[in-house]
Amino acid sequence: MIISEREMEECLLGETGDPHSRLGLHPLGAKKGLVARALDPGADSIRIIDLRDDSSQSLVRLDERGFFEVALPGESKPFPYRFVSRRGGGEHEWEDPYSFLPSVGNDELKGFSEGTDRRPFLKLGSMPRTLNGVEGVSFVVWAPSARSVHLVGDFNSWNSSSLPMRSLGSCGCRELFVPNARVGQKYKFRVLGADGVLREKSDPFAFRCESPPGNASMVCDRELVTDGIAGAALLPSENPREEALSIYEMHLGSWKFHEQENRPLSYLELADCLPSYLLDMGFSHVEFLPPSEYPFGASWGYQVTGFYAPTHRYGSPSEFKVLVDACKDAGIGVIVDWVPAHFPADEFALSRFDGTCLFEHEDPRQGRHAEWDTLIFNYGRAEVRSFLIGSALAWIDRFGISGFRV
Template identity: 45%
Template structure:
């Protein structure tokens, strides 16, 4: 291969324009043959540097041996012979602005040393994927009319090797995770950020390696193997991705070339007040190209089926977490971050154009309009949005003593006002079981029996509601302590009947959700949901119908008190015999075993504006699912 410009004129144009979404093919360290010589091509963006060199174990970490040449747009590049995969390196950057000198990790490195070491590692991304069948059909498995049930986990604390309490590698975890997720019935896993991060206690949300999987669990090929294995087992993989902020570690992106290159120069825009981290300058074209490229990289090289975009609300508002006078209004005098809005819209357009089989999911905690609506109608362009309102209202309601719940019934039915304004995912995530918030089970009031009954009710209510589902590890069997990233999930609890019963309940909920089209097909459309009675606050009961496009339906009734209700009338759309598909109070789940003896015949007795009704036994703290059919 003859020598020539590695960074092309087109690269420079697109990078400067803020529309280069494949920078990982040019910047960073790439094995290459030049004039018959094998080596590595290095390229790094440092426009305010007076000198840049590559140093590493191959040159004794000497700053003067391998200088790079400055090109247009401030990209420094050079070819170093005889340097190959496995080489440890950094860039030395001298700023022309203030003579500041610093050693930096490569922002585009594909691999890094195991923390607390901070150097980058030359790495090729060769891998023979075996998931072609999955890739061909995955779009239909994460669409709005598909059953999408997500198991969220942190790789370092899902399971650990008992002998020395170490985390499992990407390869070690693959078969165990696939077996467990299959048994539990989830359709997808969502991994807390696997991108390289120096502080393990950040759970991956303080990223320094936007193109490097953390080396704590293995190599890039090891992570590819994990994704590949899950795909072959029919399980989708969603990656948590963080374009909202980054840490100020010296080897990372902060003050990269002696200036605020990736972050804002104005501290009122630069510093995140809550997380003590730095905020990307979304108005800078080169920074946008960097982030677009990072997003597409994980979809391209790691076959991710979706990206959950963290902390979108913090990006959208200039005053997020700030007091009056500590933020700068936009050009119209408002609090909206117009640069971030443009960035997110362009991001989603890139993703869906280049990878039409995936979804982006926004963690957005405010009422920003049309987060999951297309850009061409004025939306942000995400595929889904987390319903934080449902999560907060439901957890607050279920934490109350049942005797007081009738006074807070609105926390249950308020969602009807906005349930279809977005394509929602209903999350019971990691954020709700840390920092003193306690586990899901421990949030529930009263004695142990009622705690488990309440948690079964909460999870049943989650699956009954319109929207896709997400549950953080441990919640599926009732972990007692809150999540600890330094310890494994409390697997020993599964040997006890209440915990095993809860796990069986979640597994059966997932089966029902997948098998019954009325439970998922119209998750994001108003026509898929119909109230029977949203306002029975005196009894703290909700009843409603889930529907599919063919006219099929499931009747759902939730009793949010520990009072068994015999002879409770529920209006139904059609007469007939209704089979009790699931009852959270069944003995196999740890309940009392009270119910409707498998089903009920309808009565010609008007109720709830319908000519027919069912006379039901509502078990205590329960949810039941019924379907019209043959005896």
């Protein structure tokens, strides 16, 4: 056993800020060779495969919770490899998440930390990407005071300890690239807070969310992101300030029900009938009551938990874009209600995200809305300002909306 008991325990509990320095393949120094370590709580045994010649060597189980290690004295420098885990009667070959460099760095997150990054969603959240020729998803979450953060999701069978995330430094973010994770999979962050409380949190930057009671985030295709291009094209007009303005305000879920199925119309069904109705009635714009994700139906969307995600209730994000495009193609501008004033205290969302009042004020006189019992954003915090402004721009970049009602 090369790793110390303390170092292994910190790795198993996720309490090391840099699990990549202990897991994976590392030199032992002084020409002693390499050491390979793997964390797979469900494995009966693990082998490391040398991709140069397909040779393999078994790792030794050091802990029943799935920590494995083997010394490779004949090797002088790291080599391409994969692990093979045996579970029951089957084997599973996998790329090691701890063999990859960070997908984003502390310097790239400086603007988020200073509140000047207007599009932090291009760096934080879940990002499908290819690293070193391997397809997967990188996950980045802001949790500066967390004792540990583990990633859990469909890609690791929701195991609570197999994917500890690394700290990126002073920005307060944690990061992990998960090979072979893919669009559509659900995930959460398992955060051990500064207060010692373990919470499973949805992703504040999620582009798509699961319905309650699961409330997981979902990896979403990022091809919709256009960095402002979608929102740049205004409706045909020489000067929109001189044009007549007539706005139709509506709640997507109660405007019209499906005649046979007694349910609200979907985004796609609304795209078929809403634009012509608005034109017939002489409106220039439509204003949607908050289309962002929210858990409490009776709030009509005014208690938002997913500031970057259209609600799941009527379809997918791409289908919401079909609705927006249909309105704009008919010459109807689309305004959405944007709610940066407060958020609900649901345990799975922004409230006490890392065991501290991260998004909200610590002082309840500033941080809690007495009438609605919701939490108020701490606008004095630079990262919160970046998060909120970014959410507004994401609706423009992704869907090409025309404006906001705040």
